[in-house]
Amino acid sequence: MTSQTNYSEPQYAKSQDKAKAPFYHPNIERRLVPETQELLEKYSHVPRDQQSEHIHKIRDQAWDIRAYPCIGLGSWLTPQLCRLPVYDDILKRVKDGATLMDVGTFVGHDLRRLVYDGAPSENMFGIDIVNLFDVGYNLFRDREHFRGHFIEADILSTTSPELAPLRGHVDIVVVSQVLHQWDWEGQLKAVQALTTFTKPGSWIVGNQIGNPEAQAVSLMSRSTALWRHNPDSFAKMFEVVGDSTGTRWETQAWLRTFEEMGWDANDGAWMEPNVRVIEFVAKRVS
Ligand SMILES: C[S@@+](CC[C@H](N)C(=O)[O-])C[C@H]1O[C@@H](n2cnc3c(N)ncnc32)[C@H](O)[C@@H]1O
Known part of the structure; x- marks a missing residue:
């Protein structure tokens, strides 16, 4: 799904192919730093062994809405x-x-x-x-x-x-x-x-x-x-x-x-x- 909101953001934020975006990293597991693991485990009750799958699924939900560098890189997890x-x-x-x-x-x-x-x-x-x-x-x-x-x-x-x-x-x-x-x-x-x-x-x-x-x-x-x-x-x-x-x-x-x-x-x-x-x-x- 692509939102129809008018852009005040940069053009690169428009929906784009993951494979071509320099800032879409397929595996962002290393972004799961201890603070985020703890937050997901204790606040969100996502067990550690499910967290990698969870964040990749969520990242792609977000990417389908906007192709921001921070989404592709997973930097929001830090x-x-x-x-x-x-x-x-x-x-x-x-x-x-x-x-x-x-x-x-x-x-x-x-x-x-x-x-x-x-x-x-x-x-x-x-x-x-x-x-x-x-x-x-x-x-x-x-x-x-x-x-x-x-x-x-x-x-x-x-x-x-x-x-x-x-x-x-x-x-x-x-x-x-x-x-x-x-x-x-x-x-x-x-x-x-x-x-x-x-x-x-x-x-x-x-x-x-x-x-x-x-x-x-x-x-x-x-x-x-x-x-x-x-x-x-x-x-x-x-x-x-x-x-x-x-x-x-x-x-x-x-x-x-x-x-x-x-x-x-x-x-x-x-x-x-x-x-x-x-x-x-x-x-x-x-
Ligand atoms: C790069 S992300 C940063 C997210 C978060 N603040 C962080 O530091 O991880 C930038 C966010 O700002 C939002 N944004 C951009 N322009 C905006 C505007 N004019 N008004 C409100 N939000 C805006 C984007 O949609 C996006 O979610």
Whole structure:
């Protein structure tokens, strides 16, 4: 099945033949790292000897909806949010009642991790332009008890009725592996959109593909370049957004290699040289 949603995502996300995609790896079993095995076993009750079959089946359900590199590579099986240095603070805030919005939630894997770590799911919102929410329920087998809310919406939309109640009310916005799909202007627009959900004291946290040299790159015959941030350009982006939205942000950002993320070094072989991941925490001061 191919969804009919209009694309704001890159062209490569359109349905495509697995065999021809450089980022579809037939066997993603090595992505089943101990944290994920534990989550699947203890949260989802998928016995270890069935987990490999389970994740391959789920990966293909997701691939039939969108041909994202992260789906083909299975990188969503390597936890990211819980490895952020501020994860314990995020967890504490959500346990204390904070509202958390995961933008580009995909199958809602970061939300499930928070729940497994003791956070209540009631104040969690997973937003995605593509509805992979049933795939997520199939992956985690928690349709009956996960109380978080999934919303199919474009985060750039100013008219979505489902997003309206969240504006100005979100304490923590998680946005991982999403912003890098846009050029500099596109990322400014997207971060401006994210700020509309925040209030003083809110955080915007996550990661995206970055590079020690901030630059525009063109990949896979895209006509529009993607913007690669380094920590300086990332801070600059929040300064510009702050000026245009009347908000003020303190940002911290740092680069990690793919190996440091728990991925394979050559997962980025189809991208530009020196590619890295940039992780970030932006705190709204006013
Ligand atoms: C590469 S995946 C990252 C998934 C997850 N956040 C992670 O880090 O593993 C990007 C996700 O963002 C979603 N997305 C892309 N553009 C979006 C938009 N404009 N609004 C909401 N979600 C979007 C995609 O559908 C996809 O599920």
